[in-house]
Amino acid sequence: MHFFSRKNLAISALMMLMLCAMVLFNSGTGHAYAATHAPSVASQATTHNIVRPAAGTVHGCPVGYACIYPQNAGWNGDHPSNTYYNYGTYKLYNQYGNHYIYNNQTGGAPFWLCTDSYGKTCPWYVAAGTSAQTDFTPLNSVKLVPSL
Template sequence: MRKIKMMRTAAALALAVGTMTTLTATQAQAASSHGCQSGYVCMYPGAGWNNDHPTHTFYTYGAHNLSNMYGTYRIFNNQTGGATMRTCTGYNGTGCQGYLPAGWYIDKDMTPINSITLQP
C-alpha cells in the first residue's frame, strides 16, 4: 500500500514538472518569432525570413539611422503593447511614412529609407 502511494506521488510530481517544462518551452517559443525576439523590430534581406536570421534588430524607442541598405527588406514589428514602427526618408526620424502595427511585417524597398522610428 505504501509503495503504491509513493508511486502515485512520484507520477503526479513527474506530470507536474513535465507540464511546467512544456509551458516554459511554449512561452519561449511565443517570445521569439522568425528569430526576432519579443519587443524588437527586425529586418531581413530580401522578401523573406532569411532562414529566421535578421540582419538588423532594434529595441529602443526613438529614431534609428540606417546606412548601406539597398533593395527590398522584410521588416517585422515584434514589439508588444501596441507599439508601432515607421520608415523615414530622412535621418533622425524625419520624413516618416505610415505605421507598422505590432505583430505585422512588410516587404519594403529600403533604398530611399534613411531611418526608422519605434514608438509606443
C-alpha cells in the same frame, strides 16, 4: 499615537516605492513625434498582416523587438540582419532594395519607416504584430515609439 505615525510612515514609504517602480518600468528613452504621420501600414510595402500577440520569437525576431532581414533574402532562415528594441530613431546605412520587416513589439508600438535621417519624415509604419516587405532605397532611418 506612535502606531498611527508608523502606519502613515509605512503607507507613505510603500506609495513612494510604487511610484519609483512605475517611473522605472514606464520610462524609456522617450521620443516625441509629430502626429502627422499617415495612419496606414507601410503603404509602399506588401503587408502580410500576421496579427498575433507578441508572445515569443517570430522569424527570429525576439519579443519586444522590431527586425529587418537582409536584402532579397526573405526571412533569411529566421536570422534578422538588424534588430531594434529601445524607443528612438536609428539611421540606416547601406540598406537598399527589398527587405522583410517583422514588428514583434508589444503594446501596439509601431515601427516607423522614415525618408530622412532624423526620424522627422516617416510616411509609413509597420504595426505591432505584423510584417511587411518593402523597398528600403528611399529610407534613411527607422523609428520606434510606444504608440500611434
